Amino acid sequence: MSSDSEVQASPPVEGLRERKKRERGQALRRAAVDLALEKGYHNVTVEDICERCGVSRRTFFNYYSSKEEALLGRVDTVFDEEDQPAIEEFEAGGPHGRLVSDLKHLLAFIVDTRMKKLDDMHQYHLMLKQDPSLIPLQMARMGNSERLFRQIIQRRLDGAVLPPVDVMGTHSGDNPDHDIVVSPRAEAVAALSMMVLKTTFTRMRSVDGDPGPVVDTLFDELRALFREEAD
Structure with a gap:
């Protein structure tokens, strides 16, 4: 058996800027999914997602090209x-x-x-x-x-x-x-x-x-x- 000490899932060091960017992207995706469950996918707009997260459309499009991408990746x-x-x-x-x-x-x-x-x-x-x-x-x-x-x-x-x-x-x-x-x-x-x-x-x-x-x-x-x- 090989040692499992070599496969510990320890993450690489992440900088503060990278962490904040990742967390905002995750918040946008989570909001998109929550809204889809509440209203139905076809009734959700980019504006709805932005309002839920308190960000501008410009900020949204810095992370995702569409609501589909926010929902599905x-x-x-x-x-x-x-x-x-x-x-x-x-x-x-x-x-x-x-x-x-x-x-x-x-x-x-x-x-x-x-x-x-x-x-x-x-x-x-x-x-x-x-x-x-x-x-x-x-x-x-x-x-x-x-x-x-x-x-x-x-x-x-x-x-x-x-x-x-x-x-x-x-x-x-x-x-x-x-x-x-x-x-x-x-x-x-x-x-x-x-x-x-x-x-x-x-x-x-x-x-x-x-x-x-x-x-x-x-x-x-x-x-x-x-x-x-x-x-």
Whole structure:
């Protein structure tokens, strides 16, 4: 068994400015979901969201391009803005300098950020249940998660020689994300990563605490399976 000390879901250090920006974005999204549950999705306007949060339209559009984006997140990602520092750390070769250990650390971090938002997730699912017309938009958003994982992992394999993949929908350099040539190895690792994420979320519904050991156990099972096949 590998040590779960390497996969503790400790967040990277966040500056005050970044924290305030993240919290305001979360407040806008939470207000959008609450209003959708109260009034119905199609009856909510950007002005309603701004009034609920006490901000201007200009401030709203600094965070989201539309009410749909505020409600569902950007269509090209299922990652949260809180994941960006951890993703960039992984792409740059950290935190341990070993691919599998670092991947476990990243996956545990992503699960941990979601588990701290169970109330928000519950409200979100209530909104989808209330208005099934939103489900195709959500499915389109989910469909791009593995694509982003492939890019993130390929950048790690390449030594992160390209500008970071910005999981919140913009790119910090001149090379668009789709220009990244993805290898079969990155595709395989991304597929396994998505499987581990899904299984960890399922298991964490009945387990309290750090998701790191759950991720660690799943990787151990995969390692044992591949070793058995090799023998």
